[in-house]
Amino acid sequence: MSDASHSNRRWFLRLGAAFGGALTACKQKAVVEEIEPSSLGKPISGYGERSQYEQAKRLLVPAGLGKNPEIGSTRTPLQDSYGIITPSSLHFERHHSGVPQIDPATHRLLIHGMVEQPLVLTMADIRRLPSVSRIHFVECSGNGSTEWGEKNAPDAQRSHGMAACSEWTGVPLSILLAEAGVKPGASWLVAEGGDACRMARSIPLKKANDDVLVAYGQNGEALRPEQGYPLRLIIPGWEGNTNVKWLRRIRLVAQPDMTKDETSKYTDLMPDGTARQFTFEVEAKSVITFPSGGQKLSGAGMYEITGLAWSGRGRVDRVEVSTDGGTSWQNARIDEPRLRIAFSRFRLPWKWDGQPVTLQSRCTDETGYVQPTREALIAARGVNSNYHNNAIKIWKVAADGAVSNV
Amino acid sequence: MFKGLSCLILGGQAISLPHWFQQGVKSALLVIGIASALCGQSAKYGVGRPPTPEELKGFDISVAPDGTGLPEGSGTVAQGKDLYASKCAKCHGAQGQGGDESALVGGQGTLRSPKPLKTVGSYWPYATTLYDYIHRAMPFKQPGTLTPNQVYALCAHILHLNGIIAENAVMDAKSLPQVAMPNRNGFVRDPRPDVGSKRTKK
Numbered sequence: 001m002s003d004a005s006h007s008n009r010r011w012f013l014r015l016g017a018a019f020g021g022a023l024t025a026c027k028q029k030a031v032v033e034e035i036e037p038s039s040l041g042k043p044i045s046g047y048g049e050r051s052q053y054e055q056a057k058r059l060l061v062p063a064g065l066g067k068n069p070e071i072g073s074t075r076t077p078l079q080d081s082y083g084i085i086t087p088s089s090l091h092f093e094r095h096h097s098g099v100p101q102i103d104p105a106t107h108r109l110l111i112h113g114m115v116e117q118p119l120v121l122t123m124a125d126i127r128r129l130p131s132v133s134r135i136h137f138v139e140c141s142g143n144g145s146t147e148w149g150e151k152n153a154p155d156a157q158r159s160h161g162m163a164a165c166s167e168w169t170g171v172p173l174s175i176l177l178a179e180a181g182v183k184p185g186a187s188w189l190v191a192e193g194g195d196a197c198r199m200a201r202s203i204p205l206k207k208a209n210d211d212v213l214v215a216y217g218q219n220g221e222a223l224r225p226e227q228g229y230p231l232r233l234i235i236p237g238w239e240g241n242t243n244v245k246w247l248r249r250i251r252l253v254a255q256p257d258m259t260k261d262e263t264s265k266y267t268d269l270m271p272d273g274t275a276r277q278f279t280f281e282v283e284a285k286s287v288i289t290f291p292s293g294g295q296k297l298s299g300a301g302m303y304e305i306t307g308l309a310w311s312g313r314g315r316v317d318r319v320e321v322s323t324d325g326g327t328s329w330q331n332a333r334i335d336e337p338r339l340r341i342a343f344s345r346f347r348l349p350w351k352w353d354g355q356p357v358t359l360q361s362r363c364t365d366e367t368g369y370v371q372p373t374r375e376a377l378i379a380a381r382g383v384n385s386n387y388h389n390n391a392i393k394i395w396k397v398a399a400d401g402a403v404s405n406v
Numbered sequence: 407m408f409k410g411l412s413c414l415i416l417g418g419q420a421i422s423l424p425h426w427f428q429q430g431v432k433s434a435l436l437v438i439g440i441a442s443a444l445c446g447q448s449a450k451y452g453v454g455r456p457p458t459p460e461e462l463k464g465f466d467i468s469v470a471p472d473g474t475g476l477p478e479g480s481g482t483v484a485q486g487k488d489l490y491a492s493k494c495a496k497c498h499g500a501q502g503q504g505g506d507e508s509a510l511v512g513g514q515g516t517l518r519s520p521k522p523l524k525t526v527g528s529y530w531p532y533a534t535t536l537y538d539y540i541h542r543a544m545p546f547k548q549p550g551t552l553t554p555n556q557v558y559a560l561c562a563h564i565l566h567l568n569g570i571i572a573e574n575a576v577m578d579a580k581s582l583p584q585v586a587m588p589n590r591n592g593f594v595r596d597p598r599p600d601v602g603s604k605r606t607k608k
Contacts, residue, residue, distance in 0.1 A: 067506045068497075068546060097543065110457055110465050119454035120461060128453050179450055190468055197543035198467065198550075249465055258471050258532045260539040264524065267593065273517035275529075279596040372602025380601045384522055388598075 056080035058090055059157050070098030070196075073140070075161025078308060079289045084135070084335070084343040086164035088219050093226045094140055094162070096261075097196035100246055104230035107194070109176075109214070113251035116181030123230055126214065129171040129179075134213065134236070135342045137310045139163035139282050141239035141266055144389035147374065154405055155294035159393065160287040163310070165343035168234045169217030174209045176250075186252040190259070191233055194246035201242045202256030203235065207280070211236050214247060237312025237341040238280040239387070241266050271382035282312030284371045285390035286319055286346070286363035297401035300354035305332070306347045311365035316344040318364040323350060325358050332361070352397070358406060360394040467550075469538035473583035476537060479554035480578035483571070486563025489556055493545045502526075502567045507546075511567045514588055527568025531593055533585035536561045558582070 058074035066072065073094040076086055093099075104123045112118035143162035146153040153159035177189075182205065189208055192200040203212070213234040216223060223229040228245030235242045241261055256262065256278070268276040286309035291297055305323075309316045315338050320329035332346035346361065363371040374391035394406045457465070469475040491500070498504060502511030502525075513523030522528075526536060541557045543549050552560070562577040571577075571585060 070546075097546070097549065108461075110461070111454075112457065112462065112466065118457050118462065120457045121454040125453040129451055175451075179453065192468075196549045200468070200542070251466070251468060253470065255470070255472075257468055257538070258535050260535055260543075263532065263535055263593070264526075264530050269517060269522055269524070270594075271518065273522075274592055274594050275517075276596050276598075277593040279598065281596075281598070283598065283602075369599055370602050376601050384520075 056090065058092065059161065061158075071096060073142075073162065075157045076164045077157045078161055078163070078287065079156040079292050079295065081289065081308070084165050084308070084339075084345050085219065086166060086343075088166065088221070088224045088227065091138075091164040091166060091218075091224070091227055092140065092162045094142075094240065095195070095226075096199055099225050100195050101225060102194055102230055102246060107230050107248070109231060109247060110249045111176060111180040111252075112249075113189070113253055114183040114186035115177075115252050116183060119176075119180045121176070123216065126171055126176075126216065126231070129175050131169055131171050131217075132213070133167055133169040133217070134234075135165065135167045135339050136234060136236045137163055137165040137282075137341065137343050138234070138240050138243055139285075139310070139312075141241065141279070141282070141387040143240075144391070145386050147389050147391060147393070148378070148383045148386065152405075153293070156287055156289050156292040156393075159293070159405065162240070163285075163308075163343075165308075165310070166218045167220065168213055168215040170213040170215030170231075170234065173212040173214050173233070173250075176214060177205075177209060177252075180252075182252055185254050188253050188256050190249075190251045190253055190257045191242075191244040191247060192249040192251070193228075193232075193244045194248040198248075199244065199261060200257065200259045201244055201262055202253070202259065202278075203233075203242060205252070207235065207238070235280075237282055237314075239266065239282060242280060266387060268381065268385035268387050270385060276385070279388055282310070283388065283390045284311035284313070284316070284363045284365040284369050285309070286316075286361040286371060287393045288321070288359050288361050288395055291359060291397060291403045292395050293403055293405045295403045297352060297397060297403070299401065300352050303350050303352060304347055305350045305359060306345065307332075307361050309334075309344045309346055309361070309363040310342065311363065311367075311369070312341060313369065314340050314366040316363055317366045317368075319344070319346040320362045320364075321346075321348045321350075322360050322362070323357055326360060329362065354399065356399050357397045358394050359397065360392050362392050467538075467542050469534050469541070471532045471534050471583065473534060473579055476534070476579035476582060477554040478579065479558055480576050481555050481557070481559025481562050482576050483559075483562045483566040483573050485555075486559035486561070486566075489559055490563050493552075494560065497546065502564060510564050514568070517589070517592065525568070526564055527570060527588065529589050529592070531587055531590050533561065533565060533570075533582050533587055536564065537582060 056077040061073045074092055076090050076092040107123055109121045140162035144159060147159055187205050188202050189205060190200055190202050192198055215232055215234045216230055218227055231247045232245040233243050233247055268279055286307055288305055288307040290306050305321055309319045319332045319334060321332050322329045332348040335345040338344055371390060371392055377391050396404050396406045497507040498510050503509055510526045513525045513528030516523045537557055540560055558577040562575060565571045566573060
């Protein structure tokens, strides 16, 4: 253990002791009265619920949803998260035609096209195959689209909440493809969902045979309907839209289908009028979740800056934090385990002197790629590319402790 | 058990194993060990069943850029105009200019501008995508209810509104893939990392 983390631990212990002491001195009498149980608790239940005092919620976009409430998205409250796992109930969503309610007993997955033997598999069939559990983030490539232009997102939920991280359980897609036998010449597959619009994306066969999962489990239980129950693709590190939910069909092809969601959407328009297509990988990104927009520091003194970092290309190697406008950077401590293509939680003790300040984090992944500034991204891509904004996020702390978007 | 395992090995592309090998396998443990090693690579598990022709037909709604998957049938601009008014105009505007949902018409020449308008006419590279998407997803509240003739007619009308095909054009499995979309060559493959890179290793 390094000297730095020793000293971090020491000040935390001191801080804890001081805080505890202050509580004891001021509130002892009232606290004792409130916590002494004088009546029975609630009856035991079969499926747990969080405390009534916990209020973190997904945010609906557009607010309250529009004329078609089946279209829209929700954002994960990253600013209220601990650790690296997102509760399934708070995992962000993007829906194009509502959330289908699928009976797993009747659900079927068809694998066909350029295969030796087209196959129909039931959920029971799929569960007979060797499964794995892996922790991966999923991020919508539209996450942060508000930050290209006027940066009107007031908090981390609105600016970065289309990212979440879960433990996924499922069968490697490579096993299913081998079962059907891919014919020579096939180099893509088209995955199709069972939602009303039967959303479809083309995926290169190379990735499909690498690390893609056909998942039925999330965080120790079945997928939630909003997350694709009973079956979905998990395409580690690739833009969220490719992780087709309610998976019902995989068709092996020689060329991509050029579906609506890989031509008219999820393509990045450049200043010269061309658009980048099949921009699959999520590049290294991080965001400070405390202190972040909408929060308020209670006064000068010690705090723990914390946040999340991730990369679609592998492990997070380093997260640096600057508290002086980007002049100097300090390495944040990253919690173990550091997993491939998963959230990493970073932390850095920080003493606020009560003066206005900006806070920002910068992620480097195991490939050596360094998270760029917003200015650098805009210089290369303009402000109309919409997707794949992985810019360094800067929060501003005012003298009164209020934190806001810069 | 022995029988099952040797079938597994044969099914798993291990047929070319030399004679001495098959002769030499006398220990059940050894067989199990080799069989498990092969399982990881090429053994088949024998799950699932072949689809029936009806299932395949019902499921396979994909239309590819070369026209693969387009059904028989046809539709004209005029037929599409009436259908559009009743099925599409409410959300996409009477002339495809957009409304509660996205614009389908206009925007050609705006992609380089500060306010690009991405529509079927200005942005979509393939007319086949229009058929594929209308058929699988539209109308929003009754997806999959349009007949092939109706989908062809709607494609014709929307393409005509964009000035891409003539008023007397007929769309079918042959003509639709040949429609020259204005932004056909407007897409490039992902060149990233383009910014912020100090990549030293893959």
